[in-house]
Amino acid sequence: MLRGLDIRDILIIDRLELEFQPGLNVLTGETGAGKSILLDSLGFVLGWRGRADLVRSGAARGEVTAWFELPDGHSARQVLAEAGLPDSEELVLRRTNTNDGRKTAYVNDRRVSGDVLRRLSECLVELHGQHDDRGLLDPRGHGALLDVFAGHEGRLAALRDAWRGLSAARKAEATARDQLEAARAEEDFLRHAVAELDALDPQPGEEAELDTKRRTMQAAERVRTDVQQAGQVLGGDGAEAHLANALRWLEGASDQVGNLLDAPLAALDRAMTELSDAQSGVEQCLQALDFDPLDLEATEERLFALRALARKHDVLPSDLAGLAANLRARLAGLDRGEQELSSLAAERLAAQADFDAQADELSAARKAAGSRLDAAMAAELAPLKMERAVFSTEIVPSTAGPLGADAVSFRVATNPGAPSGPLDKIASGGELSRFLLALKVCLTADTTGVTLIFDEIDRGVGGATANAVGRRLAALAGENGGQVLVVTHSPQVAALGAHHWRVEKSVVEGVTFSRVVPLSPDERIDEIARMLSGDQVTSAAREAARALLNV
Template structure:
C-alpha cells in the first residue's frame, strides 16, 4: 500500500506531502489543476518513462519520495532480494531529477538503477486509464492475466519444456559429435591399427635409446679390448712370464737363493695377470652382441619416434593417445545406437510436453469462457449490455508457458467486427471495458495499489454510479486511487482530496488539500453545478454522499 508521497520542486508543485489510506482514495479538482502532475511524479519515483522536463522552473533539482507498506509476503521483497537490498516493513523510494537531466534513485537508502525501480513498480502499482499501455491494454500480458484468472499452475508445462529442451540439446550434441567423428573415421581406423601393431610402451623409447648407445659404444672399443686380451693370453704376456719363471727356476739352485724374491714376484704377477685376463674376458662377453639385434632395435626405436612426430605427442604418450583414439572409434561404432536412444528420449519428451500443453490449452479455453461470461455480467450495469468481450485462445509457437496466444478483443455493437480494446472502443467505452476487466481480474495481483486515471470519463448518471460502485468494490480488498471528474464516483470515496492551482506573485503552484465532510459537500456540489454552487447542488451532493 502507498502510504505517503512527498514531492519537492516538480513542475508546478513547490512542496507537497500526501498521506494515503487503505480503501478508495479519490482526487478531484478542476481541469488543469495538476492532478496529472501527481501521477507524473509518482511515475517518476517508480521509474516510469514520462516527461523529460520535470524540475520546477528556477529550482536546481526536483525530488519525489514514496513510502509503501510492505507485508511479509509481498512480491516486492523478492525484487529487493534479487537487487541485494534488505527488505523492511517500510519501503522507501526516493528519486532526484537534476536540472541538467541527470536522475539518481535510492531504495531504502541504497543507490539503484531505474530498472530496479521499474521492477518494483510492477509489483507495487498498477495504473489504468485511457492511455494505459503498461497494463490491461498490453496484449503481451493477456495470457498472464488469463492464467491468473484461471489459477493456472505452470510448473508442469515449464518442467516438460525444460526436459524437452535438454533432450533436444543432448541429441544435437550427439549428432554433431558423430558427424565430426565420421569425418575422420579413415584416419582413426588407420592410426589405431598402426599404433596397435607397434604397441609402444611407456619408457620404452628411453630404454631402446640407452641399449642402442651401449651397443654402438661396444662396437667401437671391442677390437682394442680383444687385442689387449691377446697380449695378455698364452700368445703374449702369459707365455713370456711362464718362460721366465721356468728359466729362473732352472737356475735357482745354482744362484744360492738370490732368485727366490724374483720367483715370488713372478708368481704374484701370474696371479694378477690371470685376474686381468678374466676381467678382460668378462668385458668382451658383455660387449658381445648380434648386429642383427642392433638393426632390429634401431628399427623399432626409429618407428616409435616417427609415430610420435606424426601425431605430435611425446613417445611416452603414444599409449594414452592410442587409448583416446580407441574411445573415439568406440563412440563412432556406438554412435548410431546412442543417437537412436536419444531420439526416442526426444520423442517421449515431446509427447510429455504435448500432453501438458494440451491440458493447459483446455484449461485456458475453459477460463476464457468463464471470463467472457463474467465480463458480460459486468458490462451490463455499465450501460454496455450490447458490447461483446471475447478472450481468444489461438495456437502459437510452443514455449515454457504452453503453445497458446491469448488476446482480449471487443465488439461494441452486434454484428460489428471485433478488434483490440484500444482500437475498437471509444474513450468512455474503453474506460468501462478496462474497469470491468479489472473487476473480473481483481484477484490476479494481490498487494498492488490500483490507480485509475479518469477512467470514468465520458460517462455520467447511473453509469457513473455503476463505475463508482465497482471501484468501491475493488477498494474493499485493496488500496485504490482514483482521479475523477465524476461526482458520483467521488461521493463513494472513503478518502477525498482536492487538487488546486494557485497563483501568487505571478508564480503558479499546485497543491492538494484533504477534505473533511463539509468540504466534501462543497467539492461534490461544485462538480455537479460548476463555478456557482447552488443550495440545490449542495442538497444533491449530500444525497450522493449519503449513498
C-alpha cells in the first residue's frame, strides 16, 4: 500500500510530505485548492501520461517520491525481478522533471525507464477518476471489463493465437489463389516458352564456348598457310636437314681438334631437341586448325539461335539455362497449384474450426460470467440505495475478431417494470457514480495489495445516498487490510474516513502555494461543518458535523 508521498516544486506545491495509512483516507478542500495536483503528482511518479508543465514557476526542476509497503508475494516483486531491480519490504519510486521537459525515474535508487514505472503502477495503484464513467458508457469497453471480472486472460491469449493462425491461413490461401490465377493467365506463354527452351536446351556457359570455337575456326582459315610454311621450313627439307649436316660435319672434325668443338656440339644437340619440340607444336596447331566447314556452319547456327532466344526473353545468353529452370518451376507450380490450394483450404478450415471452438467456449464463459457479474452488482447496488435498480450484461453475436465473436454491453433499469437501456440513456449523474462504484468494487473484489484511489466518485449524490457511498468505500478499505484514498466534496463521505487531510491554497508575497494538512478530531468537525454550510461555519453546522462523525 501507499505509505508516503513527497512532492517538491510541482505546480503550486513547493514542498509537501504526506504519510498515508491503511483504511479509508479522505482528502477534502475547496474547489481549486489543489486536490487534483496531488493526483497529478502521484500519476507523474507512477509514470502515467499527464500534463507536461509540472515544474513550479521559478524552479529548476520538480521531484516526486512515493514509497510503498510490499507484503510477501506482492505482484510488484515479480516486476522488480524481471527488471533486475533490488527487492525489499519498502519500494521507493522517484521521478524528476526539469523545466526544459527532461524526465528521469528511479526505483530503489536505480535509474529505470518510464515503462518500468508504468508496469509497477499497474500492481500498486488503481485510479478511478471523475471521468471514468466515459469508459463505463462506451459499450466497446464493456467486453474487456467483463473479461477482467471473469479472469479470462488465459482464454483470451489462446483465442488471440487462434485468430493469428486463422488470419495467417486465410492469407496463405488467398496468396496461393492469386498466384494460381496469375499463372493460369500466362499458361499458354509458359508452355510455349518451356517447349522452345527445352528444344534448344541451352547449357550454362555454352554461348561463351561456342563463340570461342567459332572465332578459332574463322582464324584458322587465315593463318593455316603461314603455319604450314613454317612447318616446312622446320622440317626435313629445311632447318632440320641443315642442322643435321652441321652436326655430322662437326662430329667428324672433333677428333682432329681435341675438345674445341665440344661446346658447339652440345649446343647443336640442344637445338635439335628444341627444333623437334617446335615441329611437334606446329603439327598440333595444324591439327587444331584442321576443321570441317560444316562444323563452323553448325557452330554459328547454334550460337545465333542462343543469342536470338536471349533477345526474345530479354536476358543474357548465359542466363538462358536459369530462365528455363525458372519457367519450368512456374509451370510445375501451375500443374500442382490446385493440389496446394486444396491443401491450404483444408488448413484454413481447420484453423477456422479451432478459432470457432475457442470463441464458442469463451462466449459461454462470458455468459456465465455475465450472470455472476449481474448478481454481484445487485449485491453492491442495494447498499448504495439502488436496491430497485437492475444491472444486466447483454451478450450478442458480433463480427469475429481476436477477442472473440461477442458484443458485450451493460444495460440498466433504474425503476421496476421499466425497460432496460444503455447507462447514459437511463441513469442520472448520481446513479452513474454509484453504478461506477459498484462496478469497480466488483472488478477489484479479488485484488489485494493495490491502493484504490477514487476522485470525486460521489459527485451528484447527497444525503443518505452519499452516506451509503461513504459506507461502501469504508467497507472496501477495511477488506483484507486494504487502502482507499478518496478525493471528495461530500461531508457524508468525509465523515466516514479513518484519516482526513484538508487541501488548502494560500498566497504568500504574491505567490500561490498549496499545502495538505492532516486534521485533528476538532479540525475535522470544522472542515465537515464547512462542507455542510459553506464559508460561514455555524453552530448548527458543527452540530451536524458532530452527528456525522458520531462524536
